[in-house]
Amino acid sequence: xxxxxxxxxxxxxxxxxxxxxxxxxxxxxxxxxxxxxxxxxxxxxxxxxxxxxxxxxxxxxxxxxxxxxxxxxxxxxxxxxxxxxxxxxxxxxxxxxxxxxxxxxxxxxxxxxxxxxxxxxxxxxxxxxxxxxxxxxxxxxxxxxxxxxxxxxxxxxxxxxxxxxxxxxxxxxxxxxxxxxxxxxxxxxxxxxxxxxxxxxxxxxxxxxxxxxxxxxxxxxxxxxxxxxxxxxxxxxxxxxxxxxxxxxxxxxxxxxxxxxxxxxxxxxxxxxxxxxxxxxxxxxxxxxxxxxxxxxxxxxxxxxxxxxxxxxxxxxxxxxxxxxxxxxxxxxxxx
Amino acid sequence: xxxxxxxxxxxxxxxxxxxxxxxxxxxxxxxxxxxxxxxxxxxxxxxxxxxxxxxxxxxxxxxxxxxxxxxxxxxxxxxxxxxxxxxxxxxxxxxxxxxxxxxxxxxxxxxxxxxxxxxxxxxxxxxxxxxxxxxxxxxxxxxxxxxxxxxxxxxxxxxxxxxxxxxxxxxxxxxxxxxxxxxxxxxxxxxxxxxxxxxxxxxxxxxxxxxxxxxxxxxxxxxxxxxxxxxxxxxxxxxxxxxxxxxxxxxxxxxxxxxxxxxxxxxxxxxxxxxxxxxxxxxxxxxxxxxxxxxxxxxxxxxxxxxxxxxxxxxxxxxxx
Numbered sequence: 204x205x206x207x208x209x210x211x212x213x214x215x216x217x218x219x220x221x222x223x224x225x226x227x228x229x230x231x232x233x234x235x236x237x238x239x240x241x242x243x244x245x246x247x248x249x250x251x252x253x254x255x256x257x258x259x260x261x262x263x264x265x266x267x268x269x270x271x272x273x274x275x276x277x278x279x280x281x282x283x284x285x286x287x288x289x290x291x292x293x294x295x296x297x298x299x300x301x302x303x304x305x306x307x308x309x310x311x312x313x314x315x316x317x318x319x320x321x322x323x324x325x326x327x328x329x330x331x332x333x334x335x336x337x338x339x340x341x342x343x344x345x346x347x348x349x350x351x352x353x354x355x356x357x358x359x360x361x362x363x364x365x366x367x368x369x370x371x372x373x374x375x376x377x378x379x380x381x382x383x384x385x386x387x388x389x390x391x392x393x394x395x396x397x398x399x400x401x402x403x404x405x406x407x408x409x410x411x412x413x414x415x416x417x418x419x420x421x422x423x424x425x426x427x428x429x430x431x432x433x434x435x436x437x438x439x440x441x442x443x444x445x446x447x448x449x450x451x452x453x454x455x456x457x458x459x460x461x462x463x464x465x466x467x468x469x470x471x472x473x474x475x476x477x478x479x480x481x482x483x484x485x486x487x488x489x490x491x492x493x494x495x496x497x498x499x500x501x502x503x504x505x506x507x508x509x510x511x512x513x514x515x516x517x518x519x520x521x522x523x524x525x526x527x528x529x530x531x532x533x534x535x536x537x538x539x
Numbered sequence: 540x541x542x543x544x545x546x547x548x549x550x551x552x553x554x555x556x557x558x559x560x561x562x563x564x565x566x567x568x569x570x571x572x573x574x575x576x577x578x579x580x581x582x583x584x585x586x587x588x589x590x591x592x593x594x595x596x597x598x599x600x601x602x603x604x605x606x607x608x609x610x611x612x613x614x615x616x617x618x619x620x621x622x623x624x625x626x627x628x629x630x631x632x633x634x635x636x637x638x639x640x641x642x643x644x645x646x647x648x649x650x651x652x653x654x655x656x657x658x659x660x661x662x663x664x665x666x667x668x669x670x671x672x673x674x675x676x677x678x679x680x681x682x683x684x685x686x687x688x689x690x691x692x693x694x695x696x697x698x699x700x701x702x703x704x705x706x707x708x709x710x711x712x713x714x715x716x717x718x719x720x721x722x723x724x725x726x727x728x729x730x731x732x733x734x735x736x737x738x739x740x741x742x743x744x745x746x747x748x749x750x751x752x753x754x755x756x757x758x759x760x761x762x763x764x765x766x767x768x769x770x771x772x773x774x775x776x777x778x779x780x781x782x783x784x785x786x787x788x789x790x791x792x793x794x795x796x797x798x799x800x801x802x803x804x805x806x807x808x809x810x811x812x813x814x815x816x817x818x819x820x821x822x823x824x825x826x827x828x829x830x831x832x833x834x835x836x837x838x839x840x841x842x843x844x845x846x847x848x849x850x851x852x853x854x855x856x857x858x859x860x
Contacts, residue, residue: 435634436642441595442634443654443705444627446620457644533689534643 300383321424468524
């Protein structure tokens with residue numbers, strides 16, 4: 204197990220370097236100049252422009268800039284935003300909880316609905332339920348998030364008026380941030396009005412973001428269960444005279460979960476990229492919206508640092524999933 | 540009174556090509572403490588018949604019988620819950636592939652105590668003590684530590700011993716062993732078989748031994764049922780069946796045993812093939828391969844006719860006066 208962990212940790216280094224190189228190169232390859240964007244329509248004097256360029260270190264050859272960037276990273280410095288002049292790391296940390304709250308809610312919804320739906324679809328194979336779930340999940344999986352999000356807003360916010368259109372909480376409420384998760388903070392402070400408002404704001408974006416993982420989980424659970432239900436050990440479990448819920452919910456599910464956990468882990472990457480779209484549509488103040496704005500302003504340090512931090516979290520989650528995989532599947536735990 | 544009594548059992552499966560009958564009109568009787576051998580080629584319906592007794596036929600299978608009773612319970616009339624109360628407790632079964640028949644995600648101890656907990660209950664310590672006892676009885680060394688082992692850490696023979704321990708956990712009155720040694724090494728086969736027979740004698744339980752190994756049956760069974768293409772073609776006391784087979788198929792099977800044809804250049808074989816599920820012949824199912832076939836054999840399915848000590852499904856049985 205320790206050796207397995209060490210191998211996986213070593214593999215993270217090249218991935219990490221690859222991400223720095225890609226974000227560094229790509230944000231510079233697209234047209235646009237951060238200094239010109241700051242000044243906008245107004246013309247900037249050449250001396251001022253050159254001075255700013257030198258201040259930001261953008262006058263140096265590109266390879267030197269990259270070397271400086273890597274050097275800063277080695278010292279744990281993620282740079283400072285060109286626009287707001289605040290450190291990228293602290294901006295990231297203040298916005299990240301919002302994204303986590305949204306993503307966690309989305310994946311929880313996806314697991315809570317997708318897992319049972321997949322199990323029932325497998326047990327009642329070829330039933331109306333099975334066909335409905337599989338049809339719906341195919342539709343959900345194929346739906347572009349930005350379009351699906353807008354449809355949800357149109358129906359629930361505009362037509363029915365059940366939920367607010369955007370934001371994280373109604374303006375009249377304020378909750379002292381403790382965990383950074385508005386829902387939790389409101390509940391801990393006993394501010395039930397704020398809690399209700401936060402929940403109302405959260406539900407639509409979480410549904411939009413959770414749709415694709417929900418579809419993937421439901422389909423994966425179904426196919427994995429179908430495979431496992433044909434195994435000899437399921438017949439053995441039935442031969443013991445165990446009740447059906449125990450045969451399906453314990454003997455089959457434990458085995459069927461192995462590939463499903465992997466898929467859930469892989470969805471974390473998809474959640475973060477999905478969060479970028481969802482946060483933009485619903486004006487959710489998380490890192491997705493922050494990154495989109497920083498790209499628009501060509502805020503090089505924010506793009507580089509933000510993407511790198513997000514990528515690190517994805518890598519960390521994938522590693523955790525691999526470790527969990529070993530905990531569920533004893534053949535892997537002892538095999539290595 | 541017979542422990543297990545089956546009259547006219549049929550199992551049909553719904554497939555895309557229509558309904559196919561895997562088992563057709565099977566009659567079987569097992570008495571308390573008796574060993575019944577069921578022999579036959581692959582696909583002759585041996586396993587499906589026993590799965591029907593366990594109530595484990597797949598969802599697309601339809602089980603019908605005039606009578607299927609176990610120890611006074613009419614198995615055809617019991618609800619699923621009462622049926623489960625018998626399955627695994629009074630009737631237990633072990634299977635052909637011990638390595639894949641144990642759940643890879645749970646320890647031996649968990650799987651072993653599960654049936655006990657469901658049917659008999661008991662405290663953790665009691666269950667554990669009982670599990671150790673069972674593993675010891677089936678000849679697993681160091682049973683205390685083996686309780687924490689996962690199936691992939693055991694050999695095939697060990698897995699089959701665990702399966703046997705699981706099956707006998709609740710003191711069943713009938714144990715069905717479906718080709719319990721087929722997937723094992725020859726040296727292990729002998730040990731497992733002896734273990735099964737030893738347990739059968741000590742506990743006085745009835746045993747249905749399904750196999751295609753005639754030699755094993757000859758040594759162990761009190762009675763033998765020979766199955767062919769989903770039907771029982773001959774069912775008689777073992778010694779008599781082996782000495783004077785009545786059905787031409789039984790006779791042909793015995794002639795094909797290598798030990799009976801020592802000195803001959805070629806092993807005798809039965810010409811032709813077992814008919815598939817979809818292409819059963821008219822009349823007697825064995826008629827296209829039978830050396831004694833007459834026109835009457837092609838006209839209608841022969842019924843199971845009483846003969847000395849048992850029954851035979853042949854209009855022109857061997858050795859008849």
